[in-house]
Amino acid sequence: MDFFDFIQSITDGVLFGTTYALIGIGFTMIFGVMHKINLAYAATSIAGAYVSWAVGTLVPLPAIVTFLIAVLGGGAIGYLVYLCCFKFVPLSSPLATLLSTVGMLILIDEIVVHETDGMPQPYPALFDDVYFEIGELYGVRGDLLFIFFLSLVATTVLLFMLYRTKLGMATRAVAQQPVAAELCGISIERTNASTFVITGLLGGLAGAMIGASVGLLSPLLTLPVTVKGLIVTVIGGLGSIPGAIIAGLLVGAFENFFQALRGVTERDLYVMLLLFVFLTFRPGGIFSRSVGRD
Amino acid sequence: MLELDGLTKHFGGVRAVDKLSLSVKEGEIFGLIGPNGSGKSTTVNLICGVFPVTAGSIRFAGADITAAQPHQALAAGVVRTFQNIRLFSNLTVWQNLWVAQNGMESRKSENFLKRWLSGDAPARRSVEELLEFAGLIGRRDEYAGNLSFGEQRRLELGRALAAKPKMLLLDEPAAGMNLEEVGHLDQRLRKLVERGVTILLVEHVMELVMGVTDRIAVLNFGQKIAEGTPAEIQNDKAVQEAYLGGSSGS
Amino acid sequence: MDFYFGLLQIIGVHTILGLSAYIVLLTGQVTIAQAGFFAIGAYIAGMLTVLAGWHLVPAMLVAALVAGFVACLVGFPALRVKGLMLVVATTAFGEAVRLFWFNFDYQIAKGDVQVGPLGGEGFKQIRFFPENGWTTGDVALFIWFWVAVIMAGLWWMDRSRAGAVLRAVGEDELAAQSVGINLTAAKVSAFAVGGFIAGIGGAIYAHYTTHIEHANFGVILATFAIAYPILGGLSSVLGTLLAVIFIQGFLVEGLRFLGDWRNLLFGALIVLAMNVRPRGLIDERVLNTLRRTFSIGQGGGNA
Numbered sequence: 114m115d116f117f118d119f120i121q122s123i124t125d126g127v128l129f130g131t132t133y134a135l136i137g138i139g140f141t142m143i144f145g146v147m148h149k150i151n152l153a154y155a156a157t158s159i160a161g162a163y164v165s166w167a168v169g170t171l172v173p174l175p176a177i178v179t180f181l182i183a184v185l186g187g188g189a190i191g192y193l194v195y196l197c198c199f200k201f202v203p204l205s206s207p208l209a210t211l212l213s214t215v216g217m218l219i220l221i222d223e224i225v226v227h228e229t230d231g232m233p234q235p236y237p238a239l240f241d242d243v244y245f246e247i248g249e250l251y252g253v254r255g256d257l258l259f260i261f262f263l264s265l266v267a268t269t270v271l272l273f274m275l276y277r278t279k280l281g282m283a284t285r286a287v288a289q290q291p292v293a294a295e296l297c298g299i300s301i302e303r304t305n306a307s308t309f310v311i312t313g314l315l316g317g318l319a320g321a322m323i324g325a326s327v328g329l330l331s332p333l334l335t336l337p338v339t340v341k342g343l344i345v346t347v348i349g350g351l352g353s354i355p356g357a358i359i360a361g362l363l364v365g366a367f368e369n370f371f372q373a374l375r376g377v378t379e380r381d382l383y384v385m386l387l388l389f390v391f392l393t394f395r396p397g398g399i400f401s402r403s404v405g406r407d
Numbered sequence: 408m409l410e411l412d413g414l415t416k417h418f419g420g421v422r423a424v425d426k427l428s429l430s431v432k433e434g435e436i437f438g439l440i441g442p443n444g445s446g447k448s449t450t451v452n453l454i455c456g457v458f459p460v461t462a463g464s465i466r467f468a469g470a471d472i473t474a475a476q477p478h479q480a481l482a483a484g485v486v487r488t489f490q491n492i493r494l495f496s497n498l499t500v501w502q503n504l505w506v507a508q509n510g511m512e513s514r515k516s517e518n519f520l521k522r523w524l525s526g527d528a529p530a531r532r533s534v535e536e537l538l539e540f541a542g543l544i545g546r547r548d549e550y551a552g553n554l555s556f557g558e559q560r561r562l563e564l565g566r567a568l569a570a571k572p573k574m575l576l577l578d579e580p581a582a583g584m585n586l587e588e589v590g591h592l593d594q595r596l597r598k599l600v601e602r603g604v605t606i607l608l609v610e611h612v613m614e615l616v617m618g619v620t621d622r623i624a625v626l627n628f629g630q631k632i633a634e635g636t637p638a639e640i641q642n643d644k645a646v647q648e649a650y651l652g653g654s655s656g657s
Numbered sequence: 658m659d660f661y662f663g664l665l666q667i668i669g670v671h672t673i674l675g676l677s678a679y680i681v682l683l684t685g686q687v688t689i690a691q692a693g694f695f696a697i698g699a700y701i702a703g704m705l706t707v708l709a710g711w712h713l714v715p716a717m718l719v720a721a722l723v724a725g726f727v728a729c730l731v732g733f734p735a736l737r738v739k740g741l742m743l744v745v746a747t748t749a750f751g752e753a754v755r756l757f758w759f760n761f762d763y764q765i766a767k768g769d770v771q772v773g774p775l776g777g778e779g780f781k782q783i784r785f786f787p788e789n790g791w792t793t794g795d796v797a798l799f800i801w802f803w804v805a806v807i808m809a810g811l812w813w814m815d816r817s818r819a820g821a822v823l824r825a826v827g828e829d830e831l832a833a834q835s836v837g838i839n840l841t842a843a844k845v846s847a848f849a850v851g852g853f854i855a856g857i858g859g860a861i862y863a864h865y866t867t868h869i870e871h872a873n874f875g876v877i878l879a880t881f882a883i884a885y886p887i888l889g890g891l892s893s894v895l896g897t898l899l900a901v902i903f904i905q906g907f908l909v910e911g912l913r914f915l916g917d918w919r920n921l922l923f924g925a926l927i928v929l930a931m932n933v934r935p936r937g938l939i940d941e942r943v944l945n946t947l948r949r950t951f952s953i954g955q956g957g958g959n960a
Contacts, residue, residue: 150741201932209935211687211744212887213928215880220924227917336876340752343745351741378759378777385753392746396738455835477834486835493832495825497941505818506825509837550941570837 117251122373123366128257129326130365131264135319136338137345137357138268139312145288145352146308149210153194153217154316155339159332160221161187161317162324166234176237176325180263183321184314190221191313195306218335225332233331236324260322267318268358271311275354284308288352337381341368344384348391350398359399363387408433408605409454409485409574413463416449416629423449425629426463431574436596436606438616438637441626442649447609448490450626451576454607455487456480468573481509484573490582490609492559496552500543500562503551504534507569533569541565557588564595574605581612593619617641625649662793666865668905669800673858674878675885675897676807681851682886683820684844685827686736690747692879693754694724694852698859699869700758700774703783706864707772708765713785713864721856728852732845739830751879759871779870783863796865803861807854811894823847855882888930890937892944899938 136155143151164186165179174182198213243255275281286294287304295301323338324330345364349356367387372380395401409431416424424446431437439447452458454465456475464473472483495503508530538544541561546554551562560580567575577596581589589612596606596619610616616623617637625633625640627649633640640646674695681688698720705716735746764773774780786796814820826833826843834840863869885904889896908926912919934940939947 144741150744197928197932203935206935208682208687208887208891209931212884213931215884216924216927216931218924220921220928223917223920223924227921340748340876343741343748347742347745379756382753382756382760385749385756388745388749392738392742393734396742457831457834476839478837478839481835481837486837489832489835493829495828495832497828498821498824502821503825506821506833506838507836508818566836 117248118373119370121251122369124253125257126366126369127362128254128261128365129369130362131261132319132322132326132361133338133341133345133364134358134361135264135267135315135322136342137349137361138271138354139316139319140342140346141349141352141354141357142308142312144346146284147199147305149199149207150214151194151198151309152211152214152339153198153221154214154312155342156218156221156335157190157194157313158187158316158320159323159330159335159338160190160225160320161185161313162236162320162330163225163228163234164190164317165321166236166324166330167228169237176239179237180239180318180321180325183324184317187317187320188310188314191309191311191316192306194313195309199305199309200302218339222332222335229332231332233329233333236321236328236330238325238328241325241328256326260326263318264322267315268354271315272354274311280307284311341384344388348388348398350401353398353400356398356400408468409607410466411450411454411463412466414450414453414460414465415462416446416453416458417461422629424453424626427626427629427631428463429624429631429634431605431607433605434600434603435621436600436608436619438620438623439607439609439626440611440613440616440623440640445626445649446629447626448578449629451487451578451607451609454480454576455485478509481570481572485576486567486570486572486574487576488563488567488578488580490578492556492563494551494554494559494563494566497550499548500551500554501534501538501547503562503566504537504569505530507566508533509570533571537565537569540568556583560584568599568604572604574607575599576607576609578609579611580608581610581615584612586614589615659793662797664906664910665797666793666800668901669797669804670858670862670865671881671885671905672804672898672901673807673854673861674882675889675901676811676894677851677853677855677858678882679851679886679891679894679897680811680814680823680847680854682883682891683815683823683827684847685830686739686844686848687744687883688747688848688851689744689876689879689883690728690731690735690751690754691851691855691882692874692876693751694728694855695859695862695878695882696754696758696869696871696874697724697727698856699863699874700761700780700859701856702860703780703863703869704763704773706785707767707780707783708763713860717857717860720860721853724856724859725849725853728855729845729849732848733841736841736844736848748876748879751874751876755871755874758874777871779868780863781868783867783869785864787867800861800865803857807857808894808898815894884927886937888927888937890934890939890943892937892941893939895944896937896939903938 136158139154143149143154162183165183168174168182169179194214194217198210198217202210202213238256240255240259244252245255246252275285283294283299283304284307286297286299287301291301323334341364345357345360348364349360364384368380368384371383411427411429414424414427427450439450441447449458453460456477456479460473464471466472467483467485470483472480472485475483538547541564543558543562546558551559554562581592584592593615600606608616608620620637622635623637623640624631625646632645632649633643674691677694678688678691701723702716702720705711705719706713731750735743735750738746758774760776761774762776764771764775772782822838822843826838826840830840885900886897889900908919908923912922915922
């Protein structure tokens with residue numbers, strides 16, 4: 114592998130890594146607010162994309178509208194996950210919520226399989242015919258660049274919402290001090306629900322972006338995306354949004370680099386290795402200030 | 408018996424405990440008081456090894472326990488209770504006392520496997536004694552989570568005694584109690600001292616602290632600002648300032 | 658008849674897998690690593706019987722010991738983290754094990770065929786049972802002998818002081834520490850025993866399917882491993898058995914006539930069960946009723 118291949122694989126990886134970053138943000142936000150794991154989250158994202166695909170089979174849509182529908186679909190499914198797995202399951206049984214999200218993951222996946230007979234379905238992309246050549250050997254795929262910018266915009270909107278709006282303030286308040294937040298008149302239940310909707314919207318976008326960059330949607334995407342999203346969450350540090358962003362890009366680059374170097378069967382081994390390195394040397398994630406309390 | 412020398416703990420940039428030196432003598436009840444956030448609970452956690460120490464040393468009965476894990480501190484004879492009761496609520500009262508049989512004696516007397524699997528005969532006898540001490544004989548098969556608040560406090564104290572400690576660290580044992588219950592607690596603490604247990608009492612309830620302790624140390628912002636008998640502490644200027652809003656420091 | 662023996666085999670092996678997660682869950686640790694230990698047991702036992710010509714029982718025990726040993730090694734660093742971090746760490750470990758076998762080739766010639774694990778192709782021809790003339794009935798009996806041994810062992814452990822100690826750790830780590838329980842020792846031993854049991858399960862699995870490949874040991878299998886004890890309830894080993902019978906016997910086999918609707922129902926039922934019975938099908942209350950009915954309050958025994 115020469116230098117240009119190296120740069121090329123890293124660039125592609127970083128650009129695709131933005132989708133991992135979005136998934137990681139979703140996991141991390143739900144964990145931050147509820148201190149619970151939502152294992153159905155990546156399935157929500159892919160399902161959001163599937164909703165837009167289903168609408169697309171009924172009426173022909175421009176790609177950008179398809180993406181928009183995916184976002185809305187993700188939000189709706191996110192709320193459904195909240196209703197089924199979190200609202201009525203007692204908080205004192207963390208194992209029960211965990212397992213119910215697993216059940217939800219299976220359910221969502223099976224609905225998709227049922228509706229598509231398990232066959233991969235084509236998914237539209239934008240700017241996939243654009244290719245920016247830089248020099249003779251190096252270039253950037255237009256669709257990946259578009260994904261990168263769209264994710265950037267989504268993250269900016271999210272951060273603006275979290276830090277500049279009342280809903281965002283309430284969300285952060287519940288994440289930090291649920292009891293105090295409730296005493297200040299913030300409804301924890303409503304905040305939890307809105308967190309699921311917001312992360313669902315974000316997930317729908319991520320699902321659409323994954324579909325667009327691969328060109329296909331397949332139920333087989335769910336598990337790997339779940340695993341990668343969780344890894345991104347841990348490397349970025351639980352509850353840290355900037356951490357999730359950087360970790361997403363890092364994992365994307367790492368994965369693509371080792372795919373180019375060692376082939377597709379081995380690449381994930383190196384991603385796991387990266388995770389173990391972080392767990393051993395920086396268990397608090399990229400931005401952990403110091404070794405935390407207990 | 409317990410010697411803290413220059414004990415220091417930083418959390419990030421916060422100095423929770425700052426160069427604290429103390430000496431608790433065998434057989435006394437030593438009070439540790441201070442405003443909220445002054446580092447009392449952190450001190451307890453450092454002594455039992457829940458947090459690693461940033462600097463300084465902890466010696467107990469001649470042995471250095473600065474770097475001890477909680478179970479090692481307990482083996483040395485130091486046992487603590489919690490500010491908010493932490494029982495194993497899905498285990499029965501009897502089981503709560505049973506799993507706590509990890510003291511020195513059972514450690515050296517019987518073979519390892521037997522101690523782990525069945526709990527030896529002395530351990531079972533000890534559980535019966537503790538049930539009686541805590542006044543919970545009739546409740547032995549009840550899940551700890553179903554006990555009343557008072558019963559839970561008694562069970563927690565019984566569980567702490569299961570290891571036959573030489574020293575007890577009590578983290579606000581009177582929290583949530585009414586005056587009558589505080590009176591009972593006062594008597595129970597004196598009974599423990601008669602049995603040869605040394606007590607470090609972290610407490611907010613002044614009636615208890617002033618009445619029962621032999622000596623008191625006062626913490627503020629992680630530093631010791633005064634030490635002496637209850638009478639001396641009550642007349643100390645720096646202490647009054649710390650408690651009456653002199654948060655700018657002494 | 659063979660169909661029912663086959664079903665019994667599946668239920669037996671999955672019960673062993675679920676029990677391997679049960680003991681780890683008792684300490685409050687959610688582990689997605691069990692499929693990894695299961696895979697280690699399967700591949701190593703298979704290699705010992707096929708490549709080295711061992712009898713199944715010693716091969717199985719050695720494979721289980723290796724799986725337990727690996728669990729011990731992984732346990733020390735992994736159990737420093739909790740909750741979501743542990744879920745992710747164990748997921749990654751399980752995936753790393755799977756990918757290891759995905760990339761692992763070791764074949765030797767036996768007669769005129771090549772045998773042994775071959776990367777993505779898998780490990781074929783693990784023919785200990787047919788070569789030694791075992792019928793499916795014999796195999797089912799063999800499996801259930803081990804299920805009974807493991808269940809009896811865990812039942813007895815559960816009622817001993819060690820069981821109470823593990824549960825104490827699972828309820829409140831800080832309180833457990835402060836009554837003198839060595840957290841690392843308790844968690845790592847639970848993890849190691851879990852790895853050992855998963856290793857036995859894997860070894861048996863490899864021999865009755867005769868063909869294993871990396872894809873058999875993915876996240877899905879690991880999720881099932883923890884789903885059984887959680888769904889069944891952590892009050893007793895009986896819960897795990899009941900959950901396996903419910904899922905493998907009723908949902909997977911009993912509802913086969915529903916076609917792919919069955920899989921939809923499967924996810925939905927798990928969600929429903931956790932909403933209605935968050936502490937599992939057999940929770941403390943059911944267990945106490947059972948005890949009173951059959952008055953088996955004292956003295957162990959297996960199921």
